[in-house]
Amino acid sequence: MKIISEEKAAVYISSWSGGKDSCLACYKALQAGYKVTYLVNFISKEYKRVSFHGIESRLIKTQAELVSIPLCQKETAPDNYENAFKEAVRSLEHLGIKGMVFGDIYIEEHRQWVERVCKELGLEAIEPLWGNNTEELMKDFINNGFQAVVVSGQAKFIDKQWIGQPINRDFMEYLKTKPDVDICGENGEYHTFVIAGPLFKKGRIKITEKEVINKNGYWFLDIKDYRVIS
Numbered sequence: 001m002k003i004i005s006e007e008k009a010a011v012y013i014s015s016w017s018g019g020k021d022s023c024l025a026c027y028k029a030l031q032a033g034y035k036v037t038y039l040v041n042f043i044s045k046e047y048k049r050v051s052f053h054g055i056e057s058r059l060i061k062t063q064a065e066l067v068s069i070p071l072c073q074k075e076t077a078p079d080n081y082e083n084a085f086k087e088a089v090r091s092l093e094h095l096g097i098k099g100m101v102f103g104d105i106y107i108e109e110h111r112q113w114v115e116r117v118c119k120e121l122g123l124e125a126i127e128p129l130w131g132n133n134t135e136e137l138m139k140d141f142i143n144n145g146f147q148a149v150v151v152s153g154q155a156k157f158i159d160k161q162w163i164g165q166p167i168n169r170d171f172m173e174y175l176k177t178k179p180d181v182d183i184c185g186e187n188g189e190y191h192t193f194v195i196a197g198p199l200f201k202k203g204r205i206k207i208t209e210k211e212v213i214n215k216n217g218y219w220f221l222d223i224k225d226y227r228v229i230s
Helices: 020-031 057-067 081-090 108-121 134-143 169-176
Strands: 011-015 035-044 071-076 097-101 124-126 147-154 190-196 204-215 218-229
Touching (some): 020 134, 020 190, 035 057, 035 081, 057 204, 071 081, 108 124, 134 169
Parallel strands (some): 011 035, 097 124
Antiparallel strands (some): 147 218, 204 218
């Protein structure tokens, strides 16, 4: 029987963008024994979509339902993200939160922001992916049975044909031909949307209607319709 320390048995929440890195971080935290009781997601106040990913709020809600972890979803504007972040976390303080899980890999500026803000909130910052090789993390994601599709990408890095395509070894080989692109897209070269995997206890998402659009130098997958397969 796995013995979980008293610290890990405390309540944690997980930052959730809908993409592979936040999903894998949450999965690894759960595997390590952390009790994740809420997913926290932020969407643009103007567009009602996840910034840079372009995913509608309803799709994030569907993910949370399939994962069976409650979702705290808040709207933000570019000039008030930190305040909105703190407000969202404080709205869950009544749960007795010990810390928060994040999917950062190696960008020190991101880690410093996370640690500073969490310290100000009196929380522990958990970074399950930090310092790992990005190619190994991508393999880990795939080998664990997760499925995701590319939903956005900088046009200067990612060709249009890959938008809407699955995250798999073919995509990894394509990325290896791009020396300026991180395998996990850690620098924002591309973003993903998870549709299935071991966290998805209640089913998977099947995209049934989609369109690829270009906006301000980015490709976006506009998911017009989908259904849940049990």
